[in-house]
Amino acid sequence: MTSMSKPLIDKHLKKNKLGLTIRDYEGGMSTLCAGCGHDSVTAALVQAFWELSLAPESAAKVSGIGCSSKTTAYFMGQSSGINCVHGRMPSVATGANAVNGDLHYIGISGDGDSLSIGFGQFAHAMRRNLNMLYIIENNGVYGLTKGQFSAAADIGTKSKRGIVNEQPPIDPCVQALTLGAGFVGRAFSGDKSQLVPLIQAGLMHKGFAVIDVISPCVTFNDHKGSTKSYAHTFKYYHPMIHADFVAHADEITGDYSKDGVMDVTLHDGGMLRLRKTGDDYDPRDRGQAIETLMNPSDEAAIRTGLLYLNEDMAEMHDANALPDTPLNKLPFDTLNPGRAALASLQKRYR
Amino acid sequence: MPGIHPARVPAHGGSMKPTDTNDPDYFHKVVDCQWACPAHTPVPEYIRLIAQGRYTDAYMLNRRSNVFPGILGRVCDRPCEPACRRTRVEDEPVAICRLKRVAADHRDEVKDLISQKPETTNGRKIALIGAGPASLTVANDLAPLGYECTIFEAMHRPGGLMISNIPSFRLPEEVLDEEIDYILDMGVELKTNHRIDSLKALVDEGYDAVFVGSGAPKGKDLNLEGREEADANIHIGIDWLESVAFEHIDKIGEKVLIIGVGNTAMDCCRSSLRLGSTDVKVMARKPRNFFKASPWELEDAEDENIEILVNHSPKRFVLEGGKLVGMEFELMEYDLDEAGNITDTRNAGTTIIPCDDVILAIGQENSFPWIERDMGIEFGKWDMPVVDETTHQSSLPQVFFGGDAAFGPKNIIWAVEHGHQTAISIHKHCEGQSVADRPARGVNLQSAKMGVNEWRYSNAFDASQRRDMETVELVNRFKDLKTEVELGFSAEQMATEVQRCLNCDVQTVFEAPLCKECDACIDICPVDCLTMTDNGEEADLRTRLKLPSTNTDQALYVSAPLPDTGRVMVKDEDLCLHCGLCAERCPTAAWDMQDATIFIPHVTSDDRETANPVAAE
Numbered sequence: 001m002t003s004m005s006k007p008l009i010d011k012h013l014k015k016n017k018l019g020l021t022i023r024d025y026e027g028g029m030s031t032l033c034a035g036c037g038h039d040s041v042t043a044a045l046v047q048a049f050w051e052l053s054l055a056p057e058s059a060a061k062v063s064g065i066g067c068s069s070k071t072t073a074y075f076m077g078q079s080s081g082i083n084c085v086h087g088r089m090p091s092v093a094t095g096a097n098a099v100n101g102d103l104h105y106i107g108i109s110g111d112g113d114s115l116s117i118g119f120g121q122f123a124h125a126m127r128r129n130l131n132m133l134y135i136i137e138n139n140g141v142y143g144l145t146k147g148q149f150s151a152a153a154d155i156g157t158k159s160k161r162g163i164v165n166e167q168p169p170i171d172p173c174v175q176a177l178t179l180g181a182g183f184v185g186r187a188f189s190g191d192k193s194q195l196v197p198l199i200q201a202g203l204m205h206k207g208f209a210v211i212d213v214i215s216p217c218v219t220f221n222d223h224k225g226s227t228k229s230y231a232h233t234f235k236y237y238h239p240m241i242h243a244d245f246v247a248h249a250d251e252i253t254g255d256y257s258k259d260g261v262m263d264v265t266l267h268d269g270g271m272l273r274l275r276k277t278g279d280d281y282d283p284r285d286r287g288q289a290i291e292t293l294m295n296p297s298d299e300a301a302i303r304t305g306l307l308y309l310n311e312d313m314a315e316m317h318d319a320n321a322l323p324d325t326p327l328n329k330l331p332f333d334t335l336n337p338g339r340a341a342l343a344s345l346q347k348r349y350r
Numbered sequence: 351m352p353g354i355h356p357a358r359v360p361a362h363g364g365s366m367k368p369t370d371t372n373d374p375d376y377f378h379k380v381v382d383c384q385w386a387c388p389a390h391t392p393v394p395e396y397i398r399l400i401a402q403g404r405y406t407d408a409y410m411l412n413r414r415s416n417v418f419p420g421i422l423g424r425v426c427d428r429p430c431e432p433a434c435r436r437t438r439v440e441d442e443p444v445a446i447c448r449l450k451r452v453a454a455d456h457r458d459e460v461k462d463l464i465s466q467k468p469e470t471t472n473g474r475k476i477a478l479i480g481a482g483p484a485s486l487t488v489a490n491d492l493a494p495l496g497y498e499c500t501i502f503e504a505m506h507r508p509g510g511l512m513i514s515n516i517p518s519f520r521l522p523e524e525v526l527d528e529e530i531d532y533i534l535d536m537g538v539e540l541k542t543n544h545r546i547d548s549l550k551a552l553v554d555e556g557y558d559a560v561f562v563g564s565g566a567p568k569g570k571d572l573n574l575e576g577r578e579e580a581d582a583n584i585h586i587g588i589d590w591l592e593s594v595a596f597e598h599i600d601k602i603g604e605k606v607l608i609i610g611v612g613n614t615a616m617d618c619c620r621s622s623l624r625l626g627s628t629d630v631k632v633m634a635r636k637p638r639n640f641f642k643a644s645p646w647e648l649e650d651a652e653d654e655n656i657e658i659l660v661n662h663s664p665k666r667f668v669l670e671g672g673k674l675v676g677m678e679f680e681l682m683e684y685d686l687d688e689a690g691n692i693t694d695t696r697n698a699g700t701t702i703i704p705c706d707d708v709i710l711a712i713g714q715e716n717s718f719p720w721i722e723r724d725m726g727i728e729f730g731k732w733d734m735p736v737v738d739e740t741t742h743q744s745s746l747p748q749v750f751f752g753g754d755a756a757f758g759p760k761n762i763i764w765a766v767e768h769g770h771q772t773a774i775s776i777h778k779h780c781e782g783q784s785v786a787d788r789p790a791r792g793v794n795l796q797s798a799k800m801g802v803n804e805w806r807y808s809n810a811f812d813a814s815q816r817r818d819m820e821t822v823e824l825v826n827r828f829k830d831l832k833t834e835v836e837l838g839f840s841a842e843q844m845a846t847e848v849q850r851c852l853n854c855d856v857q858t859v860f861e862a863p864l865c866k867e868c869d870a871c872i873d874i875c876p877v878d879c880l881t882m883t884d885n886g887e888e889a890d891l892r893t894r895l896k897l898p899s900t901n902t903d904q905a906l907y908v909s910a911p912l913p914d915t916g917r918v919m920v921k922d923e924d925l926c927l928h929c930g931l932c933a934e935r936c937p938t939a940a941w942d943m944q945d946a947t948i949f950i951p952h953v954t955s956d957d958r959e960t961a962n963p964v965a966a967e
């Protein structure tokens with residue numbers, strides 16, 4: 001909490017293509033603990049939307065329960081959102097997306113919301129290839145209930161009171177790869193230079209994009225011996241590949257060497273420019289991605305970046321032949337074709 | 351390669367050293383108003399006192415550095431206001447000068463708080479020439495130490511240009527007299543109607559030190575065709591103002607032309623309106639952005655329907671029957687470059703403007719016919735005495751110069767600062783110490799934290815426009831030369847205006863070893879003044895900040911390397927509003943808001959204070 005809201009001073013700020021400053025993409029003042037990683041993820045989302053010049057009211061923010069799930073109130077204050085039942089955000093997102101595919105769906109979840117109570121929902125959202133950006137703000141603890149280990153806690157990590165975790169963690173990225181998600185990334189709240197382009201690419205990816213963001217809990221899991229602390233993450237931080245998102249309308253410039261550069265065109269015409277960071281890693285190879293995460297050569301390294309990308313999968317609307325027009329924009333006659341149409345439909349089942 | 355990579359090799363050869371916040375000047379420069387003030391008045395500190403209703407304390411804090419808060423609260427040249435940080439986010443600075451007047455207007459009796467005449471003197475005699483702000487400040491600083499100060503004044507009353515050149519509708523005589531009396535009551539002897547005609551004779555009387563604070567008393571003349579013949583209706587600005595002040599002149603013609611567009615011209619034109627003129631024009635040779643007058647003085651004059659004509663260069667005085675009837679001007683045309691400098695000048699004909707009187711306000715100069723050139727005081731360029739800029743000592747060790755007499759016309763607040771510095775020099779000279787060895791400045795930092803997100807200052811940024819001071823209605827202004835135009839701030843105006851101060855003296859202080867690099871401060875900063883990045887040379891670093899840093903007059907605050915990544919925290923001091931949100935969002939108190947008291951030594955300062963400003967507890 002802070003004593004006051006962030007004052008609006010925009011004299012010095014640049015404007016994007018819509019003539020808006022980055023401040024137009026902010027939301028309410030955060031009530032999370034000072035230093036929470038989640039606030040950095042919020043700031044990264046604000047920056048990503050502003051840079052892409054997406055309308056501030058064009059997002060649909062969905063979340064479940066938890067510290068992470070509170071953050072949808074802190075960005076894109078002009079967009080709609082829902083804070084729904086614990087772990088049930090994917091169902092609500094599916095319903096909303098089915099009737100209005102025009103919005104940018106952003107699900108904000110945590111390791112508890114997605115990997116414990118909502119694990120089944122998380123899996124089926126991927127199976128359906130729901131067109132959304134799904135961010136897991138992963139801090140390895142249940143912060144809202146005072147710091148118990150979550151399903152993402154690593155073996156050997158210590159709680160604030162010195163208890164060592166013995167149970168193996170669920171790696172959301174491995175799960176996403178095996179369940180067939182088309183866009184899988186991992187990032188760290190402390191490095192926006194990686195997180196912002198990943199968010200932008202995830203937003204533009206047509207289908208389910210999951211980013212597991214290591215987002216330290218400054219109150220319950222930022223001590224010595226924790227494997228989700230700022231210090232630990234900085235120490236073992238290992239970007240596999242660097243992604244730059246180049247929006248469709250932007251001129252593609254840059255004079256860096258073509259060596260090690262992979263350009264991937266996204267569905268909307270935007271482009272991902274991937275640059276190698278030393279590892280021989282191709283994020284279009286799912287086998288290599290799973291192998292790298294499950295059998296790492298260096299156990300300690302925290303592998304981050306765009307881990308997997310597949311642009312050739314049909315998202316939910318395409319696979320199920322759902323109407324392109326949002327239901328709220330369809331004329332009443334189309335939406336409700338009348339008794340005769342119902343009767344002829346029912347006839348098929350007699 | 352952007353981003354954080356533990357294995358990365360520093361890409362840049364050189365790098366900036368961590369900022370030394372113990373350097374007394376470092377945080378002082380951040381307090382733009384205090385740094386810009388020649389006497390370094392602690393502006394935010396006294397504004398906070400005003401906000402708390404502690405007017406007497408605010409007055410005394412002011413008096414310590416600027417000696418004449420009531421006078422300066424009306425007529426200061428206000429170098430603080432253009433420097434004010436508020437102009438980074440809004441058009442108008444805090445009304446610093448007018449808040450100073452609030453402290454003076456609302457103070458209680460302060461006589462007991464001001465140094466009194468000491469019981470015994472130290473036997474040292476100091477002669478001060480001219481009873482203007484410079485001499486009065488020297489006396490103010492030295493008399494309490496026991497020095498026997500004698501001020502010699504040519505006019506019949508003290509004040510110097512403060513009485514002779516500033517009209518009483520801007521500065522009432524009571525205000526002037528009261529603040530001068532505080533000093534005279536310290537046992538300072540004043541000899542009025544006592545013009546010094548020979549410095550040599552005065553020095554030979556055996557004073558331990560002589561201070562020349564006689565001002566720049568000679569107004570410039572304009573020797574054009576017709577000047578001598580029309581002499582009866584052509585006046586030198588500062589002499590004319592003096593005659594008006596001392597009631598030797600009580601009227602002027604209906605149509606008056608003022609030549610020149612500095613602050614003296616503004617006083618001349620406004621005085622003319624009060625002496626019966628109905629049509630006063632100020633004639634400027636150049637376009638508006640070359641005007642020397644302060645913007646607020648121009649505004650005050652224009653509010654009284656003074657017309658200012660630009661691009662008129664005086665050519666000759668026009669006479670009819672031996673009497674002034676007008677003045678001929680050349681009409682000028684200027685080509686300006688993008689920076690506003692004149693690149694070419696053309697003459698586009700002439701015009702004659704009728705008038706009854708002309709007042710010349712085109713500057714003033716020094717004049718020392720009474721200083722013998724063979725007495726050991728070296729004179730240099732423009733026949734000005736050679737004076738050390740720091741010590742104010744002339745080449746004759748016991749003779750010191752200050753105010754306009756030292757380096758040409760400046761303003762009251764500079765004269766005060768000259769007085770403070772000269773008092774230090776005179777004391778050292780009398781004690782047989784080196785005058786060049788100056789007492790050190792200091793800085794004392796004290797956390798402003800009171801509790802969780804509670805600070806000893808009001809940190810909420812309040813977007814609000816500068817309050818305009820109420821003035822006497824135009825019709826009532828001109829009835830009497832002595833009606834003060836500005837009425838002072840009302841309680842409501844004052845309450846709003848004090849909140850506009852950004853408390854720049856409450857500094858953001860960063861402890862690198864405590865930082866977790868969580869980005870919270872960077873995300874919350876409303877002006878994007880913070881960046882964590884690789885260290886580098888200053889010029890390179892300035893291009894790599896969250897917002898490019900263009901104002902190189904303001905420092906970059908660079909931390910020691912951060913524990914986890916070796917990056918540095920960089921703060922662009924130019925942008926910061928001191929709102930303290932970084933400190934509120936910091937989980938480890940690596941950022942703290944600390945009240946920086948800048949210690950500016952005076953001769954009356956305690957020696958121990960001077961050497962070691964008290965450390966924060």
